[in-house]
Amino acid sequence: MQTEILGINEKSLNLAKNIILSGRTVVFPTETVYGLGANAYDEFAVESIFNIKGRPNDNPLIAHVHKDYDISELVSYVPEYAKKLAKAFLPGPLTMVYKSRGTVCPAVSCGLDTLAIRIPSHNGAQSFLRKVGVPIAAPSANISKHVSPTSAEHVYNDLKGRVELILDGGSCSGGIESTVLDCTGDVPIILRSGLISREMIEDKIGVCRVHSPKAGERVLSPGMKYRHYTPDCATMLCADVEEALKAYEELTDKEYVYFMCEDGAARKLCGKNILNLGKTDIEIAANLYAKLREGEKKARLIIGILPEMRDGIMAGVINRFIKACGN
Numbered sequence: 642m643q644t645e646i647l648g649i650n651e652k653s654l655n656l657a658k659n660i661i662l663s664g665r666t667v668v669f670p671t672e673t674v675y676g677l678g679a680n681a682y683d684e685f686a687v688e689s690i691f692n693i694k695g696r697p698n699d700n701p702l703i704a705h706v707h708k709d710y711d712i713s714e715l716v717s718y719v720p721e722y723a724k725k726l727a728k729a730f731l732p733g734p735l736t737m738v739y740k741s742r743g744t745v746c747p748a749v750s751c752g753l754d755t756l757a758i759r760i761p762s763h764n765g766a767q768s769f770l771r772k773v774g775v776p777i778a779a780p781s782a783n784i785s786k787h788v789s790p791t792s793a794e795h796v797y798n799d800l801k802g803r804v805e806l807i808l809d810g811g812s813c814s815g816g817i818e819s820t821v822l823d824c825t826g827d828v829p830i831i832l833r834s835g836l837i838s839r840e841m842i843e844d845k846i847g848v849c850r851v852h853s854p855k856a857g858e859r860v861l862s863p864g865m866k867y868r869h870y871t872p873d874c875a876t877m878l879c880a881d882v883e884e885a886l887k888a889y890e891e892l893t894d895k896e897y898v899y900f901m902c903e904d905g906a907a908r909k910l911c912g913k914n915i916l917n918l919g920k921t922d923i924e925i926a927a928n929l930y931a932k933l934r935e936g937e938k939k940a941r942l943i944i945g946i947l948p949e950m951r952d953g954i955m956a957g958v959i960n961r962f963i964k965a966c967g968n
């Protein structure tokens with residue numbers, strides 16, 4: 642199969658609509674990462690997503706809709722706190738899990754009685770969702786377990802020959818996936834941290850829990866039990882520059898070793914190979930996946946040094962950093 646990369650315009654959107662309504666898949670940009678989309682009403686198309694990515698078939702997908710879509714067609718109950726959060730943060734990088742009406746095909750939620758809904762803010766994503774008119778089931782557009790894609794080129798490297806069309810909307814400004822928030826109970830629970838932080842949610846509605854299952858405990862979000870964000874080279878995780886330098890000194894072949902770290906740490910390592918994530922939390926989130934993908938091309942070993950900031954969106958960044966560089 643030939644894979645085409647097209648800018649977003651009337652012509653490419655019409656082509657995307659034809660492909661989607663014929664039961665096939667289209668890759669589209671969002672403000673977080675690129676998504677691999679299929680018509681959420683088409684069982685066969687949704688199942689093909691799992692094959693294309695090599696995704697485990699018990700890890701449910703998010704249904705994406707445009708900002709004027711009436712989600713009461715898809716879900717049965719939206720609590721008051723969720724309405725407030727939607728007003729504050731949508732369209733944007735917040736995915737909300739509700740009780741499903743069962744209107745989309747069961748493969749989207751892998752048979753669960755809930756459905757995750759996302760309204761992305763990216764203009765290209767909005768144009769695509771409006772053009773197709775149907776809810777689009779979409780995971781990140783990478784091979785399962787690999788680093789998520791934040792550019793059309795990243796998608797092409799993973800999925801060439803497996804998808805017909807990649808709509809190119811440039812580099813994703815957010816850089817890590819949306820926050821996944823369970824809105825089925827009295828209090829919302831963060832299932833996956835992201836660009837809408839716990840603090841931002843608490844600020845709007847006063848309370849928000851974070852789901853962090855202990856070993857052996859049942860996970861509320863099936864995606865949490867799998868390894869993710871893995872670059873195609875060896876990795877090592879260090880807590881600070883001192884620990885990283887100690888590990889580095891013990892290596893014999895240093896030429897292909899890269900340190901991945903925030904700007905402050907990079908300054909202390911001058912003269913070494915560096916994948917610099919930047920200074921601010923927003924920069925670090927936006928650069929993380931691109932730097933992991935740059936690193937896997939150049940490095941035999943990436944030594945990840947954990948950034949010092951921990952609050953806000955850094956909770957989501959640190960979580961992915963540990964999954965990418967840890968064992």
Ligand code: TXA
Nearest residue numbers: 673675676701702755756757780781818819862863864
């Ligand atoms: O930013 C994003 O969310 C991107 C873009 C493309 O929208 N999408 C994305 O999808 O990251 P994916 O499939 O890579 O991650 C979806 C996460 C998984 O951890 C999955 O387990 C969880 O959402 N999820 C989906 N439906 C769920 C449900 N009904 N209940 C609990 N967790 C759910």
Ligand code: MG
Nearest residue numbers: 780781789818
């Ligand atoms: Mg993913």
